[in-house]
Amino acid sequence: MHLSYQMVLAQLMLGLNNGAFYAILSLGLAVIFGLLNIINFAHGAFYMLGAFVALIGYTKLGPLLGMPDFHMNYWAALLISPLVVGLLGVLIEKTMLKRLYKVDHLYGLLLTFGLALILQGIFTNYFNVSGTSYNGKPEILRGVVNLKFMMFPTYRLWSIGLSLGVCFVTWFAIERTKLGSYLRAGTENPGLVQAFGVNVPLMITLTYGFGVGLAAFAGVVAAPIYSVSPIMGSEMIITVFAVVVIGGMGSIMGSIWTGLSLGMLEGLTKVIYPPAANTVIFFMMILVLLIKPAGLFGKEQ
Amino acid sequence: MKKKLMQFVMGTAILGLAMTTSAAGISSNVVKIGVLTDMSGVYSAIGGKGSVVAAKMAIADFGGKVLGKQIQLISADHQNKADIASTKAREWADTDHVDMITGLLNSGCALAVQKIGTEKKVITMATGAGSTTLTNEHCSPYGIHYVYDTYALPKVAGSAIVDTGGKTWYFLTADYAFGHSLEKNTKAFVKSHGGKVLGQVRHPLATADFSSYLLQAQASGAKVIGLANAGGDFINAVKQAREFGIVQGGQTIAGMLVFLSDVKSLGLDVAQGMNFATSFYWDRDAASRAWSKRYFAKTGAMPTMDQAGVYSAVTTYLKAIKKAGTDNPDTVMKTMRGMKINDFFSINGHLRADGSMVHDMFLVEVKKPSESKSPWDLLKVIKEVPGNEAFMPLSEGSCALVK
Numbered sequence: 001m002h003l004s005y006q007m008v009l010a011q012l013m014l015g016l017n018n019g020a021f022y023a024i025l026s027l028g029l030a031v032i033f034g035l036l037n038i039i040n041f042a043h044g045a046f047y048m049l050g051a052f053v054a055l056i057g058y059t060k061l062g063p064l065l066g067m068p069d070f071h072m073n074y075w076a077a078l079l080i081s082p083l084v085v086g087l088l089g090v091l092i093e094k095t096m097l098k099r100l101y102k103v104d105h106l107y108g109l110l111l112t113f114g115l116a117l118i119l120q121g122i123f124t125n126y127f128n129v130s131g132t133s134y135n136g137k138p139e140i141l142r143g144v145v146n147l148k149f150m151m152f153p154t155y156r157l158w159s160i161g162l163s164l165g166v167c168f169v170t171w172f173a174i175e176r177t178k179l180g181s182y183l184r185a186g187t188e189n190p191g192l193v194q195a196f197g198v199n200v201p202l203m204i205t206l207t208y209g210f211g212v213g214l215a216a217f218a219g220v221v222a223a224p225i226y227s228v229s230p231i232m233g234s235e236m237i238i239t240v241f242a243v244v245v246i247g248g249m250g251s252i253m254g255s256i257w258t259g260l261s262l263g264m265l266e267g268l269t270k271v272i273y274p275p276a277a278n279t280v281i282f283f284m285m286i287l288v289l290l291i292k293p294a295g296l297f298g299k300e301q
Numbered sequence: 302m303k304k305k306l307m308q309f310v311m312g313t314a315i316l317g318l319a320m321t322t323s324a325a326g327i328s329s330n331v332v333k334i335g336v337l338t339d340m341s342g343v344y345s346a347i348g349g350k351g352s353v354v355a356a357k358m359a360i361a362d363f364g365g366k367v368l369g370k371q372i373q374l375i376s377a378d379h380q381n382k383a384d385i386a387s388t389k390a391r392e393w394a395d396t397d398h399v400d401m402i403t404g405l406l407n408s409g410c411a412l413a414v415q416k417i418g419t420e421k422k423v424i425t426m427a428t429g430a431g432s433t434t435l436t437n438e439h440c441s442p443y444g445i446h447y448v449y450d451t452y453a454l455p456k457v458a459g460s461a462i463v464d465t466g467g468k469t470w471y472f473l474t475a476d477y478a479f480g481h482s483l484e485k486n487t488k489a490f491v492k493s494h495g496g497k498v499l500g501q502v503r504h505p506l507a508t509a510d511f512s513s514y515l516l517q518a519q520a521s522g523a524k525v526i527g528l529a530n531a532g533g534d535f536i537n538a539v540k541q542a543r544e545f546g547i548v549q550g551g552q553t554i555a556g557m558l559v560f561l562s563d564v565k566s567l568g569l570d571v572a573q574g575m576n577f578a579t580s581f582y583w584d585r586d587a588a589s590r591a592w593s594k595r596y597f598a599k600t601g602a603m604p605t606m607d608q609a610g611v612y613s614a615v616t617t618y619l620k621a622i623k624k625a626g627t628d629n630p631d632t633v634m635k636t637m638r639g640m641k642i643n644d645f646f647s648i649n650g651h652l653r654a655d656g657s658m659v660h661d662m663f664l665v666e667v668k669k670p671s672e673s674k675s676p677w678d679l680l681k682v683i684k685e686v687p688g689n690e691a692f693m694p695l696s697e698g699s700c701a702l703v704k
Binding site: 007010011014018121124129131132133135144150151153155225226227232236267270271274275277 | 343345346476502504505512513514516520540541567571
């Protein structure tokens with residue numbers, strides 16, 4: 001296979017695009033795991049839900065409200081969808097997850113896995129599994145940008161920039177602000193932090209809501225690129241879990257870097273040896289687990 | 302006492318009579334049909350619950366009874382896994398005494414179930430599977446391949462596209478048996494019509510992001526990018542090809558297996574102008590329209606060729622039982638082979654010795670948004686191709702049953 005310099009750059013760009021989604025999703029998982037000790041298997045379902053809120057808002061909300069010409073636009077969806085799904089997350093935390101903090105990880109995993117199956121099942125019942133196109137892409141983001149080495153769709157460029165921005169803001173909020181320091185302290189020793197007058201249960205609830213909201217956000221950003229389908233989350237989540245395992249459970253920066261670099265690695269594999277494209281990440285996982293069992297950025301406990 | 306004896310003799314006689322009729326007529330006093338398909342996965346929009354509805358309609362239209370015996374329907378989800386499909390088929394054959402299994406979306410599942418059908422003498426009528434191995438290397442005396450195969454589709458679409466100027470091809474192929482077989486057959490037709498194949502790239506099943514593969518196809522400079530994949534993979538590839546300006550740049554996308562549900566999902570904006578081959582389109586003539594509208598009233602969607610095929614397959618099977626006067630699989634198969642199969646779905650259909658149900662195929666084009674008058678007004682039929690031209694000639698096949 002002849003690999004030109006342009007081809008490699010183009011593939012790296014595309015890899016970065018997928019990597020940005022991996023980063024945002026694994027970031028949410030890392031935040032949730034860090035504070036709640038819950039392996040959130042429903043993350044893929046929330047990602048799917050985020051895309052569906054955008055789709056339903058665009059196509060069905062108007063007719064439902066009796067205003068057939070009303071479409072919730074993309075910009076509104078970017079805000080509303082994470083809020084709606086985040087709220088659902090808060091509800092789930094309050095009513096179900098709360099009861100599981102004292103027992104083994106496995107119970108949280110089973111509960112969230114069950115939730116994921118239920119959500120996916122409900123949507124499969126009402127929507128086409130082969131996917132529906134989301135047509136609410138704003139005019140300004142249509143078209144292509146000439147990057148010299150390739151023609152790159154404007155929307156994809158925007159999705160990379162936006163995702164990276166959100167990742168950075170999240171990292172900054174957790175690692176560099178006072179609120180973030182409470183959060184990190186709560187992870188280390190919740191009892192002590194509570195004794196200092198911080199409302200730890202509330203913080204936990206909001207953190208879950210936030211992590212879930214991030215997944216929904218990624219769903220909205222992904223909606224115009226991929227087809228919105230009930231199984232889009234379950235296809236994504238397995239790769240994202242591998243990313244989290246490679247980066248190290250609970251590490252914020254780790255999950256961002258790993259997400260991006262694995263996306264690019266996957267992109268390169270697609271030109272060098274396509275049949276390995278969807279397994280290369282798992283090979284990496286095996287390799288990392290053999291050499292550094294806690295993950296690239298994880299701490300041994 | 303005498304009266305009692307008479308009653309006893311009469312009773313035994315009636316019982317004996319009943320038993321003999323059931324041996325020659327309907328085994329286990331009921332005709333059981335099983336729909337085994339993908340109910341929840343990537344292909345469930347193509348078959349799924351719609352196939353069950355179609356089978357129910359076929360039974361109801363037949364009157365619910367054949368030779369005076371009840372017709373029963375059962376269904377199950379094979380989840381696109383061959384092992385689940387074969388376990389279910391075995392259970393149906395052994396404990397439920399199912400007489401015929403239809404649906405069988407996905408070639409892997411169809412091959413597994415057809416093998417069990419051969420072993421247990423259960424007729425299989427695959428409507429959703431594509432691979433030509435079903436009627437060649439793995440052909441079965443009880444296996445029928447009813448709707449389409451990976452020979453007929455590219456024969457109709459591939460040849461037409463080459464003939465209208467699409468001389469150079471690059472393939473994006475799903476990396477499993479079905480994709481390989483579709484790619485191989487299409488290449489052969491492209492070459493025999495004077496076209497050239499510039500290369501191919503294989504992608505894993507259920508790929509969300511096709512951009513890398515599409516860029517390779519774009520770089521090849523081929524006039525036609527042939528998609529040897531199906532369902533969600535096909536949809537994502539087409540959508541993203543448009544996003545990267547591939548279609549606008551003058552390259553054509555050609556789907557080798559396209560279902561109506563795929564076109565609906567893509568929307569006319571994206572799919573317009575595309576040519577592909579199909580066994581069925583709901584708006585083709587008065588009969589297909591009439592049936593499809595009834596189907597639509599029950600499901601809220603127009604039928605795919607798989608779903609319409611299930612109705613036709615079940616009806617054909619029931620007609621054969623009626624004609625044969627028994628549900629004995631050997632006799633029913635023999636009867637079906639002698640029948641002309643003509644209904645709203647199958648035009649000039651007949652069943653060959655290798656299990657292939659040969660019928661006319663259609664070359665269709667996706668309408669422009671301006672040409673479409675209703676939400677399901679999606680395709681126009683450009684050409685009808687007689688079954689004998691579309692399907693693989695028996696002489697080229699490798700089925701051991703054909704002597």
